[in-house]
Amino acid sequence: MxxxxxxxxxxxxxxxxxxxxxxxxxxxxxxxxxxxxxxxxxxxxxxxxxxxxxxxxxxxxxxxxxxxxxxxxxxxxxxxxxxxxxxxxxxxxxxxxxxNGQAITLSTRLARALDEAGNLKTALATLGRPAVFAQTFPTGTHAMWLYYWLAAQGVHPLEDIESVVIPPPRMVDALERDTLDGFCAGEPWHAVAEARGVGETVAATSEIWPGxxxxxxxxxxxxxxxxxxxxxxxxxxxxxxxxxxxxxxxxxxxxxxxxxxxxxxxxxxxxxxxxxxxxxxxxxxxxxxxxxxxxxxxxxxxxxxxxxxxxxxxxxxxxxxxxxxxxxxxxxxxxxxxxxxxxxxxxxxxxxxxxxxxxxxxxxxxxxxxxxxx
CATH class of the missing domain: 3.40.190.10 (Periplasmic binding protein-like II)
Structure with missing residues (x-):
């Protein structure tokens, strides 16, 4: 109570x-x-x-x-x-x-594969290995938005990808080092990833749950x-x-x-x-x-x-x-x-x-x- x-x-x-x-x-x-x-x-x-x-x-x-x-x-x-x-x-x-105000960004390579494949599951298969996605805390909002979005795309977040926890300010560096294929977090880190040319924002969390x-x-x-x-x-x-x-x-x-x-x-x-x-x-x-x-x-x-x-x-x-x-x-x-x-x-x-x-x-x-x- x-x-x-x-x-x-x-x-x-x-x-x-x-x-x-x-x-x-x-x-x-x-x-x-x-x-x-x-x-x-x-x-x-x-x-x-x-x-x-x-x-x-x-x-x-x-x-x-x-x-x-x-x-x-x-x-x-x-x-x-x-x-x-x-x-x-x-x-x-x-x-x-x-x-609102959060997003999902994919590496530039994976974002282009998504454009060519037309669906996420096929795009992930082009990597030749399990994709690595980052979120910010195991029970946090970003993990839940990421899992929900992946599942809606036909990708099982516990079986089809590897989910890791990375603090938001370190995510773009991990994307740049090619140790990460995508992440869900808050801004401004999606804008930073696009500005560096290492990632592209593909979904806003307001598309998953408006408001x-x-x-x-x-x-x-x-x-x-x-x-x-x-x-x-x-x-x-x-x-x-x-x-x-x-x-x-x-x-x-x-x-x-x-x-x-x-x-x-x-x-x-x-x-x-x-x-x-x-x-x-x-x-x-x-x-x-x-x-x-x-x-x-x-x-x-x-x-x-x-x-x-x-x-x-x-x-x-x-x-x-x-x-x-x-x-x-x-x-x-x-x-x-x-x-x-x-x-x-x-x-x-x-x-x-x-x-x-x-x-x-x-x-x-x-x-x-x-x-x-x-």
Missing amino acids: ETEMLPVAETALEKTHLRVGFVALSDAAPLIAAKVLEFGHRHGLTLELCRQPSWAAVRDKLLAGELDAAHALYGLVYGVQLGIGGPQADMAVLMVLNR HPEKVLACRRDFVAQYPNTARALIQTMLEACRWVDAPSHREEIARWLAKPEALDVPFELIAARLAGREGGKRFPQPPLTVSFFDGGTVNYPRVSEGRWFIEQYRRWHLLRTRSGGEGNETASDAAIAAAINQTALYRDAATLSEVPIPGDTQTVFLCDGAAWR
Whole structure:
């Protein structure tokens, strides 16, 4: 069950200095904006941003208490909660930070083989060996988008390819060394691969699930229990940052901050075009759905149904063992797990204080293979 929250009111913060982690990706923009513009000060907080080399580092430092909260893969939080492939701990999703904005890039050689073959499975056969695809964390969003996309193309992600984990900033180098045939990650690394001439973006994740959740504001659940007012103030801070970043007139400005060495250390031009939605790669005559950070508050609500989707994918790909007792019991159990992780009551309190509309709990989405999810 979620932590019981105090009535919505201005209350004293239990902690005012927070260490918040992020990985070098364009969708860390709200955290960068929150620090540069010091949105936290309006809510009694001082944020200390801590760039991390990988998602595993984010996980480890959250669990060790070296980070209070972090920009994190949605699926990272669920993987830790379920103890898949690493330590188990009770985790919390405070809010969704962005939707869309990820992609799949193939090596130039494989992209050209795909053009000639007309389908991915035939193109992969031209390599003469199992293809190697990278994602960023075994239970993360990128792994799940990659697996879902491959399966929709008739390629089994556990049998037909080799899947490896590589931190996002290292993927283009691996593609250039010819030790990698493709990867799924966030921007700006797809733009960097095309600029170097070593890869081509062939799919946007918004084509797999339009409006999919991506990064979240994550923390341990005991942080919420110990510092409920601070956690609520942090959500308010990040809602303000997400609203600021989402304004089209601010995308160029945040791209310049992201380009700095202490953030992404990538040329501004390679960040701005895709962050602003002007292009999605040379194969896209029309840009795909761009990364969205606020959209009137529709981006940020942590729906329980979206958390359930990740648990179902873990079962599909044998990361999580199917429980006995029937499908109905599994569905109820998954819903309970997701309701405990996704701090909807806390989010509602923060959104109410920030005068941010709260969207409905239910929605139906259609994925690239025609499957519906509610």
